[in-house]
Amino acid sequence: MAGWIRIPTNAFSGSPRARFAVIGTVAVTLGGCATFTPDGGMSPVADHVTAAIGKDTVKITSPADAAAVQSRVKTLLARPLTADGAVQLALINNRGLQAEYNALGISEAAFIEASLPPNPVIGVERLTAGGSLEIERRLVADILALLTLPKRSDIAKTQFEAARQKAIEATFRTAAETRRAYYRAVAARQTVSFLKQARISADAAADLTRKLGETGAAKKLDQARAGAFSAEVSNELAQARLKAGTEREALTRMMGLWGTDLDYKLPGQLPKLPRIQTENQVEAEAVRKRVDLIAARLELDAMSKSLGLTQATRFVSMLDGAWRSNYERSTEDGVRESSSPRGFELEVQIPIFDLGGVNVRRARETYMQAVNRLLEKAINVRSEARSAYLTYRGTYDIARQYQNSILPLRRTINEQAQLEYNGMLIDVFELLTTARESIASNAAAIDAKRDFFIAAVDFETAIIGGGGSGGMAGEGPVATAGAESGGH
Template sequence: MMVTAIDIRVERSSAPPLKRLVTIAALTATLGGCVTFTPNGGMTPVSSAVTEAIGKDTVKIASTADAVNVQSRVKALLAKPLTADAAVQLALINNRGLQAEYNALGISEAAFVGASLPPNPVIGVERLSAGPSLEIERRVVANILALLTLPARSDIAGKQFAAARQKAIEATFRTAAEARRAYYRAVASRQTAVFLEQARVSADAAADLTRKLGETGAAKKLDQARASAFYAEVSNELAQTRLKVGTDREALTRMLGLWGADLEYKLPQQLPAMPRIQTSQQVEADAIRKRVDLIAARLELDAMAKTLGLSDATRFVSMLDGGWRGNYERSTEDGVRESSSPRGFELEIEIPIFDGGEVKVRRAREMYMQAVNRLMEKAVNVRSEARAAYLTYRGSYDIARQYQNSILPLRRTINEQALLEYNGMLIDVFELLTTARESIETNIAAISTKRDFFIAAVDFETAIIGGGSSSGDGPAATADAEGSAD
């Protein structure tokens, strides 16, 4: 027969039951902390950190009044063409995925408050009847182990709640970054489409002119075919770009959380002007100090360390319940007789015969070392990500500036000279169309490099403060994607 528990009873006690209940309640209140729910579910530190880092505010929609206020702000932001900052602000107040992250923060706060409260005492009443006899057993049980470990458990839950706040901040940064990237992609696609529409008009005019010259015998059939093919190629490229305009706009719409009548928002026709380059000599140090995911990992490691300490302290006791119990008996034999049985305490202790707690301790230690290694890995990755993001940011700036300051002006000069020489009959239609094709490719590449710079700027910011990096958003990835599409 395997023995798993011992039932210890003290049969006599002079203190009345009510007094014992008051004593247990007083002990519970003494051990309990003063942790209470915050008015906004822990959002105040999140809002402050977001405002300080990116200059935007965020709102948790927790009531009908909040929803009405948010909808009013959405209408005001959509009343005029969106800027990148307006798109970010719109996403931070209207993205429902972000609202779900704030709900997760509220759940963590509830867990923190719950861990800070002593366990509720359990009151049991048992009624046994055998013939004319009736026995009523009353029991008040309190989990003594839970009371003794209450401060440690509350401290651990507090660390986990602090980590949850950092995760909510990171989710906010990520939403802002993704909204900004989606905005730049949508505007760049629209700018490319506008340029190709103008190019198609010019190609149509050239094809029509060549066709008329062919009717008079001034243009060969080969030249007419080349002009018509050029017009068809530009038209096809415009159709592909319009498709991309639609998909990029829908990606932005999802980030902004818009639907229904709000889908008719306006975007500018071109990307904003290039800003001045940001220089930083302490990229790694800034990232290690500011990255919210690294801060959250540190807090989780602290919580894990405290959990290991709690496991060591309680390795030999997994359940210890204590409480007051009393019996009341009534018999109807030879009249009515009522009596109370002896009262006392009952303790239940699990004896560690087969598992002395080593399993729990070993598991906690391995989990702790796993968290340590994950944190060290993250610190190494954060440094590398910050360096790579800055290199991409600076390189993208130089490339985009080269297009704006040198390549595009040279292309305009080439186009003007080619047209003059064609009018002077120094070159044929083939050379003129080739020059036009090269000019179109250069202008599209200039728009793409400018978009890549703005996205690299977003990636650089998230590499410093947190919020994740976009996968496959760099210039090389963009070129690969465009090459595969061709």
């Protein structure tokens, strides 16, 4: 819908209605067909999220939307929460994510604004002197803005596409952070449950040793060791409860819950270890799918178009056209005379001191800065994908080693130590040492399984985007470029 037109020299000499018709024709011919989408550009975002992670997301724009979301929240909270359920809650109820969707709507508004022609300026001037009255009417239009409208609209459209990718990345990031928070909260709760059982055993051992000491069958040293062991386990339990509380609150914040929704149920332990994923092309997948990298490419494309616009308009920084109409009335010796001369005025800023070189140089340097940032990001994305996969495989092997070897051996050691203690083959010190080592191994096994599930989340985000550092590299130059291009 964009093009160039020739304006006749007598186009502004007709009636005011005709003059406005000419300006309207110019605006429609040069303008684009951009209109607001019904959902603020959310449909592509929601479709991409569903295809990538199997969850849906919504933008709350009305009381009806809010009521529907709250009803769904109640349904999800009616049963023990799973990792997928927690992610789904966050994607529909996290207000920070809703703010990101609002940012997408703001970007769409900027796109629509850039697609519209500039508003004309109407001026009226009234002068009186010595019985003479003069009225001047002016209709001013920014011709340069009209001529560059298709280019500016194309740039804004590309920036809007980049904003969509950023909204997708924000959704992925919210989902990933929620999964991490979920696994941390469940692992902390499992640790609390384990230490509760350990404290029961430690208290029983301390009580038994104390009773044996009363009969003279246990030394004071053994009683002190058993008592210290019980106190240490109680202290570890207190620390675990504190951590479980803070981790649960972190999950609560990600899901956007408050009030009566805080009493949600978490499972007592982490899920079983799944089958390991094998990925041979992690680098290629990451470069192809990372939404932050796609957004950076789109922003670089917009900057390239802005650079071309700057070069094309370097010699003309102001070009205004105006239609003028004067009306004059004077009274001399009772004679009334009036005239209405009409004309067209064109104002062009003459580039005497600045030939546009400053803007062109700034745009080129900003563009090359963004190019280098994008290349750096592409290299980092490849490295992040490799590193995430190494961590994913490594944490899986560690967690499986605890599950298949270390914990079964610890159970055997505990059983044999108890038998030898009952047979008076070892003393209390060796029995308590064995118990301490067993507690440490079990707690480490829980942490190892938690670390694997978090590493699995990190591996996924390294491929599709939304990780802890996703979208950060390159934002500065792109944002700066956008600010610079807006002035051309």
